[in-house]
Structure formats: C-alpha cells, structure tokens
Amino acid sequence: MNEITNKMRKIAGEILQKGEASVVIGWEKGTFWYLSPPAFIDKVEDVDRLVWDDFCHNNLSKYLVDFKYKEEKVAIFVKGCDSRAFNRLLQDKQIEREKVILIGIPCPGLKDQDQAKTLGKEGDIPKAEKCLECKYPNPLVYDYYLGEKEELDEVAATKEAPNYSDVEAIEAMSPDERYEFWTKQYDRCIRCYACRNVCPACNCRECVFDQTCVGWIGKANNSSENQFFALTRAMHVAGRCIECGECERACPMDIPIMLLNKKIIKDINELFGEYDAGIDVDSKLPLGHFDKSDPEEFM
C-alpha cells in the first residue's frame, strides 16, 4: 500500500503544481491509527498528508457536490465504490465530468475499524463487512490509474453472485417478528442523519427531513418517526444505492441500514431486471422509467 501512497502524493503534487485542479480530495491519517478521514489538499506542500491504507472508507465522490459551483477543477481519488458514486452523481446531474479529474485506485477491500480498535495494531483485523461482498473493487471510470494494469485484473471481485442470505433471513420471519426486529433497530436511531450525510445517493439540495414547515416528519425521536425516516430514506435511495455501505459504517448506533437497501436492490433486480446503480451512466433509474410488461400484481 505504501507504493500507492507514494504514487498518490506524486500525482497530487503534479496536478496541483500544474494547476490542473485547485484541490485534490483524498484520505489522510486521523486522530487514531484506524481512521483515515477525507483530506482536501489544495497546496503542493500538503500532499504528504495523503495516505492510502486499510481504513480509507469514506466515499469521496459525495464531497464533489460541495464543489458543484466552483469554477476550478477538482481531482479526486476513487475506489470502485467511489467511482460508482461518481457515475450516480453524474446521472443526477450534480457534477460535470469534465470538471473532475479521477484518479483510480484498485481496492483490495478495507478493514473493519471497530475491530481494529479492539484488536490493536498487531491484531489480525478482519475485512470490513461492507467489503466482503464487493462486486466492483476496481474503479469503473478514471483519468489516471494508480497501480499496474495486471493488478486491476488481479483484484477480483469478492462477490460473483449477489448474496442476499441476510435479507432472506428477515424475509423468512413472521410479520410480527420482522416488526419487532426493525423496531428494535430503529428505536436506537438518534436521527443524527449521519447516514444521509455520508451517502452519495443523498444529494438533494434540501432534504425533506429538514423541511419543517411542510411537516413531512415530526421532530420527536420515537419509534414511529424513526421508521418513517428509515423507510422514506430507503425509498429515496431506491435504485440509487451503490452499496458502498457508508451509511451503516457512519451510523453511531450500529443500525443495519444496508439490510433495507439490499432488500430494495434485491426486489428491483427481481421485479424489473438486473440493475447495478452507478455502472452505466446512460442507464435509466429503476424508478425513473417503466416497462409496460412490468410484473402485474394489482389487478
């Protein structure tokens, strides 16, 4: 990984030096050794802050939305999931391709930061759960590529066929069991909206949950409002979720948010045909078009 870190710093330095972009978005070491938060580098002398290690979790494409109206170009490092997010944002017209320089990094899968915290530096830290079933570890779109081409092939997808066993386990429960399961999860929700804030599919200018005057959602933190929040968000990211798993990682209350998202992805695939969000920029969103021969259950 050190080699990639070196390459990162070199290319970031070059980009800034030549003025190709005004800022380079990458990762840097955080407060603890097992955290690598986003870094926004706009000076050549700062490029040595950049790192690539087992904890570069954040989906950086999300931050491009903040640069939407900047005139200068932005350079950004992308893993497979970041690149899917990038494509999604392009589809949602939140960014322009030519205003972004993409630097691809092949991602072997990252490590679980909570486990890291417990096991310590020398421990055998397992992969992060969200990386266990990654279908696209390699960036799908990039202008530069760090690493050898061979490497790109070597970093094979860890998931060939989608694994929905966790979703199916819940489907197998009785309605009351399911309700109890989810109530237990969402009773913990403190509605901090970290899941939304970190999510590249959540790219509204003003989120409905912030619109108090319409009264979409009450401010009370109770089971009912939390579930309204959860289901509404799930529907809003339906067809947009690129399975980066950031929502779940960011959740301070360990709510299995991806279990909702995966359910919708599974249903979309079953109902409307295979669809992976953020792969094909020209594809239409599953809820943004229809087929006259869609399944008919409402007769």
Added chain:
Amino acid sequence: MSVKDMQENWEPKILVFACNWCTYAGADLAGLSRLQYPPNIRILRVPCSGRVNPQFVLRAFQRGIDGVLVAGCHPGDCHYVTGNYFTRRRYLLMQRLLQYVGIDPERFQARWISGSEGPKFQQVVTEITEEIKAMGPNRKMRDV
C-alpha cells in the same frame, strides 16, 4: 363503554387513495348503482395514482390507519398516459418494503379499478375491510 366493548365494537378505518379519472369515477358508479359496501373506507381524491407519494402512506400508518389502498386506472388507461406505470413500479417496491419491516400485507394494497368497474370497487373495498377487520387494529408504526 367498557374497554371490552370498545374492542368488540371496533371498526377498522381504511384510507383509499383514488385517482380522479378511474377509481374515483368507479366509486361514483358504485354509488349510482347502489352497490353496498362496509362504511369503513375514506376516499382521498388525487388526480392520478402517480401523485400518491409513499410518504403519504407512511403518514397514514403513523396516524393510526388500519389499512391503505392505492387505486388508479388500469395500466394503459391512465388519463395522464403513463402515471400508473410509475405507480406500479413504485408500489411493487413499497409493498415489499412495508412487508419487510413487518407491516402485514393486507394492510397495504394497490389495485386498478376503472371508471366502469363499480362492482369491482365494491368487491375490493369489501374484501379489504373484511380482511383487516379479521386482523384487528393496526398498532405498527403508530406514533401514539
């Protein structure tokens, strides 16, 4: 009235989102034809089933509704050409999602009922009322 009486006399309340052009007209026709059905449903008129935001449905469950029906024109007959095709996609997903979080399938349904289908309107709302009556009051997702 005692609590027991309250339970015995309980009647479900069901919200029907009806599109103005088909299902609302179908309900009108049921009336014109004097087709009787249980008085548990309340129709909320919307221009098109495609206007029904899933958040409206969630809100109704929050406020304690016992069942929700979203009804519109048959696919291909939409007054607004394509609205109900989007409804179909949206609610195929929504229905599964609601069931996934534990809402009983009977409590959220969608149907196509045209302006000429007074009898179908009668039949659908009667069935839904009976199903929900048999299940008892909905307590899931309620905010009280």
Added chain:
Amino acid sequence: MKRVGVFICHCGTNIAQAVDCEKVAQNAQAFPGVAFSTDYKYMCAEPGQDLIKKAISEHRLDRVVVASCSPRMHEPTFRKCLERAGLNPYLLEMANIREHCAWVHPDDKERATLKATELVRMAVAKVIQNEPLDRSTIPITKRALVIGGGIAGIQAALDIANAGHLVDIVEKEPSIGGRMAQIDKTFPTLDCSACILTPKMVEVANHPNVRLITYSEVEKVEGYVGNFEVTIRQKARSVDLSACTGCGLCTEKCPTKVPSEFEMEMMNRKAIYTPFPQAIPNKPVIDRENCRYFKTGKCGVCQKLCPAQAVDFTQEDQLVTERYGAIVVATGFDLFDDSVYGEYGYGRYKDVITGLHFERLVNASGPTMGKIKRPSDGQEPKNVVFIKCVGSRDEAKGKAYCSKTCCMYTAKHATLVREKIKDSNVYVFYMDVRTPGKGYEEFYTRTTDQYGAKYLRGRVSKIYEKGGKLIVRGEDTLLGRQIEIEADMVVLATAMVAKENAAELAQMIGFSYDQDNFYTEAHPKLAPVETHTAGVFLAGACQGPKDIPDSVAQASAAAVKVCGLLSKERMETEPTISIVNEAICAGCGMCVTVCPYKAIELKFIQERVDGKVINRRVASVNSGLCQGCGACTVACRSAALNLKHFTNEQILAEVDALCL
C-alpha cells in the same frame, strides 16, 4: 385564521335518508377553522346557492366546503357560485357524501353519518390549505397541421381551410392521396375511388388556405396546445418543384426500373417517377436509393433532358420549423404481414395475394389494365378463393381485433370477379360476415344472391400447389365437412395494422396508443377524435381500422375540434399544475423523465454563491403543457415540485384529519 363555511346538502332525501345531515352540520361546527355550518335540502339549486353566497358575505367566509354529490358532478356549479360571491373558485372543496356514502350505506345511518362527518373533516382540513388560483390565458397560433395526406387528412384540411383557417398537410410520400388512391372501386356503391378522390386532391391542392408539404416527415414536436412548434424534414426530392412542369420526359427516358410500391410491386416504375398518374403534386421525385446517378455517379439522363432544368442532384434534406395551434394526426394504416401464416403460403406462391394487390389487378390503370390476371402466368383465373380474417381476429398469430373493412371489401372483390369473368367461380371462406353500415348488408346480399359468390363458413387449413393449381383445403363448418378447392388465385383479406412507426410518432407528440399501436382516443364514446393531449386530434385508420365513410366522418369531426380551438384568440388553462420551488430544486432532472407531457425542462438561473454569480440548474414547469398529474411531485425526493390544489401539505392535512 381561515374562516371556513360548511354546507351539507340533503339532495332531497337522497343523502338525508341515509345520513343525518343536521348532525353532520353540527359536528362540523367544532372543526378547526369552521366559522359557519349549515344543512339544506338542495344545495345545487338556486336557493341553495343563494344560501352559500349569503353566508359568505354575512360570515365573512374565505373558504367553502360543500358536502353533497360527487365533485365530478357539481364542482363546476359550486365554483361558479363562489365566483359570484366574490371568492376565488379554487377556495372550494367538496365532500362526496352521496355516491361515496349515502347511496352505498343506506342501512346504517349511524355509521354513514360518522363517515360523512369524517369526509367533511377531511375537506375542511384540505380547504384551509387551499390557495386562490387564477386561470391564465395563452395566445393561439392560428394555423393547423395535418399529418398524413390520405383521405382523412385531405378531408380534415379542407374542412379547416373552408372555415377560414390556415392549414398545412405534411405527407410522407411524394404525392397526397394515400391508400384510397390505390383502391379501385368503393363499397357499397361501386363508384370509382379515383373519381371521387382526385377532385378532392385537386381542391385541397388549390385551396388558398392549404399548403401541401409532400415527401416530408414530422421530426420533432415541441410546445403545447395553441402553440406547437413542429420541425418538419423535407426530404430531398432532387426535382425543383417550382421549375418542373411535370412534362414527364425524365420519367420516360430514365433507364432504371424499380418495382412500383403503388402497384404493389406488380409493375415497374422508374427511378425518377411520379407514384401514379393523378399524383399531386404531379411532379416527379428521384428515388436516390435506386437512381443510377446516385449509385454510380454516371447517367444524369434526366438532368440532361429536362427542358425546365428542374432536376437538381445537389438538393439536400431541409429542416423547417413551423408553429401550429392544433394538430390532426391522420397517418393511416399498414397491412398485416401475411407471411406469418405458413399454411397460406403468401410470399411462396405468387398467386396468393392480398386484397390491396387485387385492387391494383382490377384497376383500369393498374398493371393489367383492369383485366383480372393472376400474377404467376398472366392467365385469367376461373376459380378465385377469398379468405377473410387474415391477421385479424386471431390472437395466436395476428391481432385480436376485427379489421372492420375486410367483410365489405371482400364482398366487393367477389362481385368484381363475377362481373369481369363471367364463367368464374368465387369462394369466400369466412368466420362471420359483419356488415354494419348503410347499404352494406344489401351489398353483401347481392354478392351472394345476384353475383353467386359462394360463401363457406370455415377456416382454410392449407394451401398448396399441385399441377399449376392452388389446392385450398378448408372446412365448411355448416356442412361439417372438409373441402378442397382447386383455385387459380387466392386473395387474403389482410388485416389493417397500425403504421410501422406509429408508436414513435405518438411518443414524439406525446399521446397514448394501445397494445396494437393504434392511437387512443380521449374517450371511446364521448371524445372519439380527441387525444389526451390537448390540441391533438385523430382522424382515420391511425385510430383503428376504418373504412372511407368512417374516416371522412372522423376527419370532419376532428376539423370541427380544430376550428373550435383556432376560432379563439386566446385560451384558458387550468391552474392546477405543478410548480417548482427553485430554492430547493437540485436540478437532478428526475421530474423531466417521468413527465408524460414533456412539460418540465431544466433551465439555468443565476444566483450569488460565496460572492460569485453562478448558473444553477433547476426544473421549470411549462404551464401550457402541464396537465396536473403530479407524477413529478413524487419523483422529486426533496419535494421541490408541488402540485397546486393537490399540494403535499393539503394531502397530508387530509390524511391527518381522517385519522383523528
């Protein structure tokens, strides 16, 4: 605080016998915002309306709820009533306590009354959020477009033009005339098709209000009722229409022969040609795909010989954009592809032909000069078999619908064979004979009784060649036996189907079509020539199989609708449309993709961000196009779009009020 007035109607005893109206009115007093509540025997009658008007002024009401019959019945009535009382008509809401309550719950007054009360509570909660809305008016472009220059298009254009309006006909082919020009005689009178069509073609071509745009296709349609902006591709004709005198020398000398589409490929035309002698404009066109000059660069005989120097090889397609107030779609039909019926051998056996082939075979200016000769060897056929319902009424291989015209044109063909070939035998295999139309049944009766055509009720299972004859094997279901006929020629009564690119055009203009790609009328009975898209009307077989009288009738009806529109200076639009909250809109364009009317566009607005002026992309609703379905409001996650009169706030308020 809003001041709502609630008016409960008894509808005589219609409502009152199942609902305690007085009690509902009493209950309503307590609802938040209600300043006045009463009940009355007939709210819609003059005294009832007076009561509302009086209450509005006496109690300073600013919102009104009427609980009565369906709003589909009397909403316009009460809106007018509000207007007369000085209130905006959109400050009205109705609770339907007749069709949706009293009439369906006649035996449970207690619960019907409770339901009525709750319906009123919903209406009150909604009306509090109602906003005054103004109908706006838009100017109308006083020119109509007719797409398709067949008989339907010609008739519609003539009627519009005669009413004093300007009209353009866009025709895909080099000449107007359409299918009717190919037809020999017309049922049930057997008068010559060309004799009644060509005068109309001339009339429309010479009409000062009509402009013919032939050899052209509609490429793009934007805008909305009153103001369509249509892009038309005028294909390169390679002949300068203004210079050409139509002398025909070029056609005569052209060395390249091509099977003629007009003659169903039973005769050749040249590469520079007019499709048929009476074509309008009667000036040739170069078929560039087959022209020797365009294929090899050598030849140019036509150009060298043309005395008017009208031949222009350098012409290019031209795109012109015109504005129209209304559009009549009259694009006609195609024929079903009979080759899917392997058992009939169409395409394999030369003497198995379609009805349209027969029209040309029997036509005096056709390939055989009107003598019926079979295509394989030019012999006069003695035994002719007709098979009806080929491609129609057949869900397995063809179309489910009845093609409507085949019974009559087959009777006509049978008559013509018997008339022209005295010693001929004519057999017609049929499933049913359908002759609804004036003089149609009589014509059919003459075909069998006077002309002696033998009608056999049954289907044909196989046709095969044997010794130069076509053996037609079928079943006579009335006699219950198999029959084999040695035929010289077989004519298939081929179904009419929608034009190949029918769906494409409908999507381009933005109206709906059925599973067979025929265009869908707004209402099958009460709005048969309208589409769901305002300002777009239908005429002829593009809406479904039709004969000439029906096509002409529909064309005139469509013309009346167009005239009604064009006779106004401006038109009113419904104000219940979507609006964009630009502050919230992120410009993602999801609303654009779900809008069936192409009413939403993305535009850029200028804004100051961090001291700099930026261009921000937002959605923008075209109030002329938006029909108020609300699809965009749900597609928009951040609820930047809202539908006036059915706002998110209103619907949520109704839901809340209902669940109390």
Added chain:
Amino acid sequence: MKYAYFPGCSLSSTGLEYDMSTRKVAQALGIDLWEIPEWNCCGASSAHLTDQLLALALPARNLAIAEAEGLDVAIPCAACYARSKATEVEVRASKEMEQTISEVIERPYTGKARARALLDIFVKDYGLDAIGTMVNKPLKGLKVVSYYGCLLVRPPKLGFDDPEDPQSMDSLIEALGGTPLNWAFKTECCGAAHATAQGEIGLSMIERILSGAKEVGADCIATACPLCMNNLDMRQNQATAKTGEQYNLPIFYFTELMGLALGLKPEELGVNKHFVNTSEVLNKLNEALTRRDTP
C-alpha cells in the same frame, strides 16, 4: 452437453432404429444421454382421452426424475414430446398445478427440467454450424422433404418452431449437405391410428403425403415420429396397391440421415430395418461422394 433421455415405448419396438440412431448420433457428437431409470409411458394418446390429470401426471414422473438430476429431457418421439411438454407448460403456469401434480407423483416437479424435442436440441443447443463441422459424408445431391407431422410443432404453445411452416429439420438437412425441398405437407396428419381402424381414410391420408413428396421430386422423406414412420414406410405398398403409383420413397428418421452424414454405418443406425428399400438412396449417396473424390 448432457441430457436425460426419454426414449418412450415406440423406440423399443416399432421405432427401434430411431433409438439406435439417436444413441449413435449423440455419441458421435459427444452428447451425453442419461436414460431416465425406470421411465414410464408418457400416456399418449389414451391418457389425455381419459383424464386430464392423469395425462399430465404420467410424463411428470419422468420429468421429475430428470429434475432431481438437474437435467433437461431429450425426447425423440413427437408424441412423447408433446405430452411431456404439455406437462411442463402447465406446471410452470400455475403453482397450484405444480402442487397437485407433485402430490400425485409423490415427488417434486417444479417445471425446472424442460421437455426438449431431440430435433430442437440438435438444431438450437448443439448448433447447425457445429453439426456441419462433424459431417464427413455429406448427403450430397439428396433431395429430402422434411416431414414434421402434426404433433412436433403444434399446438403453438408447445412447439419450438413455426407451427405451419417449420424450418428446423430443413435447416438440419441443409447442414448435413443435403437438399431440403419445400413442400406443403410438412405438418400434414399421417392419419395416425386411422390406418388401422379406418383403413380407407388412413390410406388416403398417407397417399396424399407420399404423392406430395413425389410431386416436388423428393428422393426420400425425413421424419421425427415413429407413428408417421410406421404409416409412411410400412403402409407404402398398401398405398401403391390402392393408387397404382410406385412411390419408391424411403422414409428416414432424421437421426438416421444425421448418422449417415456423420459417416456411421447404415446397420448401426438401423437403416436396414426399413420396409421400403433404402439401398437406392444409399447407393446414390455413395456415388455422389465417389464422384466428388475423383477429380
């Protein structure tokens, strides 16, 4: 490529050469046929005249055995195919039917194992190009009319080809180097059991097919149905006796023609078991090949 193999009862009696040639050809092409152990009669035609459920359940048992093995079923006989396919289609169309049938046969059948006509497998799965490369004795100059019979491609929802003007056997003949002739009797009824019960009617139907083939100048007829073979081959001299016309039309199972083209010996394919003498056709083929070989 592996399929479950359902020969059916005809193939172990009157249609023995169909079975022989099928197995030989499959072997030559490298297709693995796994004969369904303890297979039972498909029920044609008595079962579907007796009881609908019985008619569906009989083939279901065979299909279920194949399904447990994870295999689709290759079926040479047209009647066996039609009955088995009918079961598959019904089971796939309705969960209820799936349940009923599974109860009757006391094992699960979900419709996953498909009933496949042998002809369809060769043409679609193996592919004409692939077959073409395996041909070493092309049927050069042999004019063949393909006779599909009434069952193989009909009714449309069970068939795999155009129900009125099917093409798959014709294209197979072409791939084998032969000359397929177009004719009008591809799906004509051979009279089936009429030949036994109503001799006159049966013979007239046989006669029509034979003279249709003669009319277009065919050297032989290719078929995919043991009963059609029976009628056209065994009763050909009866037809001659009736009409006085010498047809001289050998009838071949299409698998026999495949075997010949693949260079297999006529005897291994059962070609010597026919009623109508095939030697003329075989000689013609050999001659054509020799002619090609001498420059």
